[in-house]
Amino acid sequence: MVLEEEARAELDIMMNPTRWIKFASLPEVNERTRRQRLIAAELKQRMHIYTNIRYFIADAAQSDIDSLFSDEKTARLVLTADEMKSRIDLYSWSQAPGNAYTPRTAAIAAAGVGGLPPQALHALLAEESVERVHLGNDELRRRNLYQREYIVTTEDAARNEIELDELDEHVTMLDSLVQRNRALLERRRQEQQHSVKLLSEEQYYRKSIINDEQDEFEDLMEHIDAALNDILMAGASRLCVLQDFDSPSRRRHVPATPRQTKPFHYMSFAPEDMDHIPTANLAIEGMLGCSINKNLEVTCIARPLPKAEAEELQFQAGDMILDVAGYSLHSLSHLREVLANRAMQIQHEAREEFDDVPEEELLTNPALQKYVEVLCEHHNFLVQVLRGCDIFQIIVKS
Incomplete structure (x- = not known):
């Protein structure tokens, strides 16, 4: 079977010599194509960046193996073409049937039936040895080139991996520094907040102490004033027996006579009523509905506020009053002043509306009492109290 295929191949060569003559020039074309393919592969390898060195090495090895296979196939095709060329040259020495003599047929005729002359055989052998040496040198050069490119590619991949590791370490270091600085800033912010809280508490306690x-001091001055008035009045009584005991100064400066507490009412209220503790308590209870000590703390509830449904909107014992009608309180006298101004404003508006009501009917006139209730509803105000750790806003409408 093999002999039959070889015979058919030789017959094909003898019948179609031009095909193999054209095929003999293919090594140069294949060599140029191979060089272009090598240049393209080199550019592809240089432009492509592998993220993983293992896959990169595997791909590089596979590319080298494929290149070696293609080069080996090209070399085999070149050898086959050279062999076919030599066979064509051998067969061309004989005369083709039906053709005239050619120089080769003349040389064959001169050589006789014995075949090629020894000089032609030596020339063919020398040419074949030169071609083999040339092919071996090309193969060695290609292997050296591939080895050098493999080393350069491996070094590039290793260098790239080292740079990536250095970048990762740098990023990790920067992250740790950022986290540390953030923790320090958070700690400083908390310390500042704590310091501000301590300062505010200290300021509040200092204000309370003041x-x-x-x-x-005001109580002491009142006692001293009362004692001095007693001493002066005693001396004046001894010096002047006919002193007018019904004079306003006598009634104002004699604390020995018991003062009659006046019930609180908006129409009978006077700013002087806040100067004395009993009437001041009555005034505060009438407006806020609770008693307050000198520390601005609610001591007892006189009456619940109207129109306050929720329990937290009512005053409770122990509440500390912080703000009334937008005024931040600093003492009990300040609270008295704010409430007195509000009461006098309501009284002034009521007197302007009912200017024809006589003085003895200011506390009994039904229309006036209803109008005073409307004014209290209209002039409502917010009271901020500190209850435990929370601050509540209570609406006062009476």
Whole structure:
């Protein structure tokens, strides 16, 4: 079977010599194509960046193996073409049937039936050895080139991996520094907040102490004033027996006579009523509905506020009053002043509306009492109280 295929191949060569003559020039074309393919592969390898060195090495090895296979196939085709060329040359020495003599047929005729002359055989052998040496040198050069490219590619991949590791370490270091700075800033912010809280508490306690001392000083001055008035009045009574006991100064400066507490009412209220503790308590209870000590704390509830449904909207014992009608309180006297101004405003508006009501009917006139209730509803105000750790806003409408 093999002999039959070889015979058919030789017959094909003898019958179609031009095909193999054209095929003999293919090595140069294949060599140029191979070089272009090598250049394209080199550019592709240089432009492509592998993220994983293992896959990169595997792909590079596979590419080298494929290149070796293609080069080996090209070399085999070149050898086959050279062999076919030599066979064509051998067969061309004989005379083709039906053709005239050619120089080769003349040389064959001169050589005789014995075949090629020894000089032609030596020339063919020398040419074949030169071609083999040339092919071996090309193969060695290609292997050196592939080895050098493989080393360069491996070094590039290793260098790239080292740079990536250095970048990762740098990013990790920056992240740790950022986290550390953020923790330090958060700690400083918390310390500042704690310091501000301590300062505010200290300021509040200092203000409370100052208010207490001021109230005590006012009480002391009132006692001293009362004692001095007693001493002066006693001396004046001894010196002047005919002194007018019904004079306003006599009634104002004699604390020995018991003062009659006046019930609170908006139409009978006077700013002087806030100067004395009993009437001041009555005034505060009438407006806020609760008693308050000198520390601005609610001591007892006189009456619940109207129109306050929720329990937290009512005053409770122990509440500390912080703000009334937008005024931040600093002492009990300040609270008295704010409430007195509000009461006088309501009284002034009521007197302007009912200017024809006589003085003895200011507390009994039904229309006036209804109008005073409407004014209290209209002039409602917010009271901020500190209850435990929370601050509540209570609406006062009476």
